[in-house]
Amino acid sequence: MTYLLYYWPGIQGRGEFVRLALEEAGAAYVDVARGREEDGQGVRALMALLKDREGAPAPFAPPVLKDGEIVIPHVANILMYLGPRLGLAPGHEGQRHVLNGLQLTITDLVAEVHDTHHPIANSLYYEDQKPEAKRRSADFLSHRAPKFLSYFEDVLARNPDGPAHAFGAGLTYVDLSLFQAIEGLTYAFPRAMAGFAERYPNLAVLRSAVAQRPNIAAYLRSDRRRRFNENGIFRHYPELDQST
Amino acid sequence: MTYLLYYWPGIQGRGEFVRLALEEAGAAYVDVARGREEDGQGVRALMALLKDREGAPAPFAPPVLKDGEIVIPHVANILMYLGPRLGLAPGHEGQRHVLNGLQLTITDLVAEVHDTHHPIANSLYYEDQKPEAKRRSADFLSHRAPKFLSYFEDVLARNPDGPAHAFGAGLTYVDLSLFQAIEGLTYAFPRAMAGFAERYPNLAVLRSAVAQRPNIAAYLRSDRRRRFNENGIFRHYPELDQST
Numbered sequence: 001m002t003y004l005l006y007y008w009p010g011i012q013g014r015g016e017f018v019r020l021a022l023e024e025a026g027a028a029y030v031d032v033a034r035g036r037e038e039d040g041q042g043v044r045a046l047m048a049l050l051k052d053r054e055g056a057p058a059p060f061a062p063p064v065l066k067d068g069e070i071v072i073p074h075v076a077n078i079l080m081y082l083g084p085r086l087g088l089a090p091g092h093e094g095q096r097h098v099l100n101g102l103q104l105t106i107t108d109l110v111a112e113v114h115d116t117h118h119p120i121a122n123s124l125y126y127e128d129q130k131p132e133a134k135r136r137s138a139d140f141l142s143h144r145a146p147k148f149l150s151y152f153e154d155v156l157a158r159n160p161d162g163p164a165h166a167f168g169a170g171l172t173y174v175d176l177s178l179f180q181a182i183e184g185l186t187y188a189f190p191r192a193m194a195g196f197a198e199r200y201p202n203l204a205v206l207r208s209a210v211a212q213r214p215n216i217a218a219y220l221r222s223d224r225r226r227r228f229n230e231n232g233i234f235r236h237y238p239e240l241d242q243s244t
Numbered sequence: 245m246t247y248l249l250y251y252w253p254g255i256q257g258r259g260e261f262v263r264l265a266l267e268e269a270g271a272a273y274v275d276v277a278r279g280r281e282e283d284g285q286g287v288r289a290l291m292a293l294l295k296d297r298e299g300a301p302a303p304f305a306p307p308v309l310k311d312g313e314i315v316i317p318h319v320a321n322i323l324m325y326l327g328p329r330l331g332l333a334p335g336h337e338g339q340r341h342v343l344n345g346l347q348l349t350i351t352d353l354v355a356e357v358h359d360t361h362h363p364i365a366n367s368l369y370y371e372d373q374k375p376e377a378k379r380r381s382a383d384f385l386s387h388r389a390p391k392f393l394s395y396f397e398d399v400l401a402r403n404p405d406g407p408a409h410a411f412g413a414g415l416t417y418v419d420l421s422l423f424q425a426i427e428g429l430t431y432a433f434p435r436a437m438a439g440f441a442e443r444y445p446n447l448a449v450l451r452s453a454v455a456q457r458p459n460i461a462a463y464l465r466s467d468r469r470r471r472f473n474e475n476g477i478f479r480h481y482p483e484l485d486q487s488t
Binding site: 057058059060061067069070071072073074076077080081093094097098100101102104105108111115119120121122123124132135136139143144148151154155158159166167 | 301302303304305311313314315316317318320321324325337338341342344345346348349352355359363364365366367368373376379380383387388392395398399402403410411
């Protein structure tokens with residue numbers, strides 16, 4: 001079965017957390033909106049999905065995964081569905097919810113990163129909310145980012161199966177999402193992330209280990225991996241970055 | 245098995261979405277922090293859970309549900325776990341993910357409501373971010389709240405089993421959460437919500453139907469249902485409200 005992923009084509013964005021899981025597993029998938037990027041057909045397919053008035057509720061926003069007739073929105077929801085199918089989650093139901101709890105904490109972190117550059121309204125340009133963005137970013141970098149990173153450092157440190165993974169003895173989609181969150185934070189806030197490896201040694205090891213996994217390394221070298229840019233979630237605006 | 249719910253005692257907050265499901269089902273549960281509110285023992289139990297360094301990863305934030313040894317954080321995650329156990333979700337795995345997608349959209353709405361009064365930093369008082377709160381609330385009430393409410397009105401309208409429920413032919417936890425979201429929005433933004441029943445007739449019917457369910461009606465009359473207040477997520481600050 002080929003999975004269909006629907007997400008905006010020009011950015012990594014929230015879709016990237018799903019892509020990393022599919023790529024790591026070597027799963028058959030079509031990145032629908034990118035597949036026909038040149039003639040806009042892919043984006044039209046995405047828009048049609050969001051407006052679909054038949055059958056299951058149309059999703060509120062992308063990313064969306066289609067697996068046959070099942071249409072699943074929201075990153076954490078998609079990953080929880082894919083996890084056992086891709087060998088990236090435990091089979092036990094209760095443990096899958098523990099893993100999903102970790103992923104939803106990453107969801108919250110990502111939402112806060114988004115709001116560093118859009119604290120007032122998604123419908124406004126960054127330039128129209130710059131003073132507020134500076135204020136929010138300062139708080140995010142001083143308090144929130146360290147709180148999230150310390151939390152996940154701690155999750156690794158006291159994993160009974162060792163600090164190589166966030167949960168259990170093997171790779172899960174949460175490890176891949178932590179890699180992506182760290183990559184994004186480092187792109188967006190290089191000054192604030194200086195000294196990251198010293199402050200968060202387990203996260204630093206995890207990040208390198210994920211980057212070196214053969215399927216991930218091949219993906220990162222491919223043109224399927226878009227570069228970070230200032231249309232995505234992790235944006236590098238030097239005026240929002242600061243040493244912490 | 246008695247469920248243990250861990251959440252801040254003095255507010256409805258995010259915990260209320262879980263309470264409504266437990267109350268509707270008549271499930272045996274202990275609201276741990278409220279259970280010993282008078283001597284602070286309950287809040288200490290909550291804080292201890294968040295600092296627990298043994299076994300499963302300690303949660304980042306409440307609400308948290310404990311079911312025996314399983315510790316589950318995040319509202320949508322808890323409800324997805326409880327849903328089939330309480331008879332408030334379909335049994336089919338793919339459909340449970342569709343339902344979870346709707347709940348996660350409510351999660352996003354609730355996060356945006358929170359940010360109307362805390363657009364800059366959770367660590368600051370509302371009074372210290374009032375100009376930004378006004379700006380964010382204006383956008384929320386003009387664009388975001390109508391977008392979310394129209395979306396869910398539409399979800400009801402094109403439910404193949406009829407508009408009484410968000411999903412399928414019977415009550416699910418998503419219906420209960422929609423009730424709570426509407427109650428909260430009406431408390432926080434009475435001016436913006438004027439004409440709600442005319443603009444969103446299916447949501448209005450759902451709201452009344454949920455309020456009249458025997459277990460929910462009994463709960464709403466009980467002192468277990470705290471009143472909305474300005475420490476919770478849905479806060480009534482008249483200066484943030486506006487006609488739309």
